[in-house]
Amino acid sequence: MARYVFITGGVVSSLGKGLASAALGALLQARGFSVRLRKLDPYLNVDPGTMSPFEHGEVFVTDDGAETDLDLGHYERFTGVAARATDSVSSGRIYSNVLEKERRGDYLGKTIQVIPHVTNEIKDFLTIGADEVDFMLCEIGGTVGDIEGLPFFEAIRQFGQERPRGQCIYMHLTLLPYVAASGELKTKPTQHSVKELRSIGIAPDVLVCRSEHPIPEKEREKLALFCNVRPDSVIAACDLKSIYEAPLAYHREGLDQAVLDAFGISPAPRPNLSRWEDVADRIFNPEGEVRVAIVGKYTQLEDAYKSVTEALTHGGMANRVRVRVEWVDAELFDREDPAPWLEGFHAILVPGGFGERGTEGKIKAAQFARTRKVPYLGICLGMQMAVIEAARNLAGLKTAGSQEFDLEAVDKLSPRFEPVIFHLREWIKDNQKIARDVLDDKGGTMRLGAYAARLAEGSKVAAIYDSTRIEERHRHRYEVDIKYRDVLEAQGLRFSGMSPDGHLPEIVEIDDHPWFIGVQFHPELKSKPFAPHPLFADFVRAAKDISRLV
Template structure:
């Protein structure tokens, strides 16, 4: 088994996750089995309690692990189906070490970062290798080289490479080569300093991924090669992509990154056949038609908050040879102005998930506008809940209908806390999480979209449709088209007298891939094309 460790330097947000995922794509297309992993140095146990403004979206895995959004890139770019073993944080490591100390596992020894914390990190690397056998493990280390919280991970990697042998492991360093406009030059000094920091720790990168806005000339490549002690062919240009992140594997293939990695690790594998990937990218870049989709959210100014949703729309659009023009609508603005000001030009309206009452009335107005104007609508998680509240208020006459999340004293609590959530005090990892079965009603629109009466989808929520109002709402045309296997929980709702009005309690965006778009998004985009394409 071979190991690739991906580090980053100079600044954060360089795209280490995309670089790692793109390398995974190339190696997978060479016929290798790839497993991807993320080490996050922050002390939170997981990102589940973090604000999207702090960390972007929380990506949920099949086993219910709340993880970093980079794991979304890993699953979209490769065939990996990841588990909680694929994401490790400092919080998890220290929690495990301290639990062992309390139990007396260390037999009275002084517990230290070296060896106890570093041993725990290495143990998680080995555990992953055992649980998910593969040809290559690609491990990304979050943060920036030199961050104090990341040092134990880098030290653990140094030890691990010694143990498995340098012929079986390598370091790929992602760095920034900035362009100084006044001087008209690309500068290599930040990269030199970043690698000097790595060397202090005892790590030496064999490959440099150079993020840059301008082409790397031969002189710049030569300088980086000499001063960073990296072979010239291992200095890889990673320019900002022009249209879509899915261009990155093709760009890195052009730079022969996968050839270089295979040579360093002694891997014999045929060249990567990227034919289907190129077709997908071509449809994204040069679609035959375009359609406008409004996303009404409360974290709209932060691109990473709805990362998986935007990517799922891209996948679905490409499958229909259609480009998606996003109209990003702040839900709070809809509370102040008429919905038509923001939504009248949209061919479809999507309301994503979220927590808290900020912007809720705006989301309810968006659902009302979609229902009344016959605009295709897709509601995800909270999006299903606001669609339920809107229907209860404006069709069923329950003017005070609400969720107990927003109004504990609501006269008509059509959305209420799950029974098992009522005594929960800890916020972290305590929601209904992970993959659950949904039974779909035959003949429903959901059945037509999925082509099945049983599906598995990933969840992340505390509140559910209140079954006390089932008969009252279905009598008015509210259709419950998907439930839990025992029928006690509502998973999908829809409206019959509407071209496409579907909402689900789960998060379908976590299971969409470039050449395998999720059925709900595919159906939604098709309906948008019919409405205004």
């Protein structure tokens, strides 16, 4: 039966609970324990699938097709443990389950209440897969005191009471603000946060304090005294140059030891941190630098492309170079020459996205990369933009476009574009046909999760993967129309990856180019610092080669 660590936050949001959880998971793994990480989010959306990236950042997709919080990406990147649909739940999902049971009559006529029905549903979620691992790390989204989070805090309080003594601990992450005028770190916000947590019946066993400055011994002792934790369980979480330094930094502060002590695990196995020492060495000792432009529409919020930027970092680590990512808003050159914005970069990446805004700029970015021989990686929509660009400028289909940008084309009523990209109406998943309509609900209706693809013998991607069969994660509802394959391949755009049934294009590439690849899936979701995704590793290698020629 797993031991549980519940990670909560206080004072302010966005302190790094997800990173702290992921780093703790990595440290427990380094000591030989198996782990699984979970995220419990208080928002009422069933999942983040319909949220704007400006609201929530990227949507992370699991192999089994769940659209989840971006923190699950941190969990996977730090532990290598593939997340599942059962590793993420929101208030919306919990309430939806409760109401479905009520409509079926499962509660036998009882009055449905937050306690016990909602809290029981949360507790049931927590126990899924508990017999598979040594430690279950459960992060509660938001901050203590938020009205939305109260059912989750009550559920984990009950859960700890119902489990055998010593099976659950609570880790609380707070902010220690620095007041420059007095030159002091202030502990009072943390004291009040812990007081709020204790008022709902939860006493933290480990206190993680985010700070811009080291915590003096005097303040540690004060926090231990007023927050009722052991002095060696007050852990400093200072700002770092790289998130991948976090496991080593938290280990130096004694986080993993404090957690094991709280569980009474003694003597604790010695950690093997060689994996993270190698990661840190590659991060802090690069042998060069490459500049990569990410041409997108959500460039004002970097978290919208979190997995992409991390995968580029991993690709840099594989090549011993620092990847300097620069954000380029595709709308800047919707109607202009992109050269002033794109010249000087060693590679161009166009990531996924939705909607027509900024697409003409992305098409021009693909054209710039193709004609200037700049390495290009198009992901999901980025692949579709490369196909439209080739259709317009190589195959002579001047009105080539997407049904996504011209919904009238679905009904054949005066479409603006010839739909090279069409709305996917059916596909095969686990040997079953899935059907979709353009008017279906938006949430959870895309082609989601892991799908296999066959790669052409002798293609660039087959060489990069060192295989002709791959499995990658998808999140999209539009596809390249296979009927244009012959005319595009005649102009040099090779369809080098296809679905196993041969109906859906998965990868396109240009042979007569240093590196030009578009993929319909999201390879960034499977990249890790200690196992960079082969596409990103080779993309950065190509950028590195170009940088040497400049």
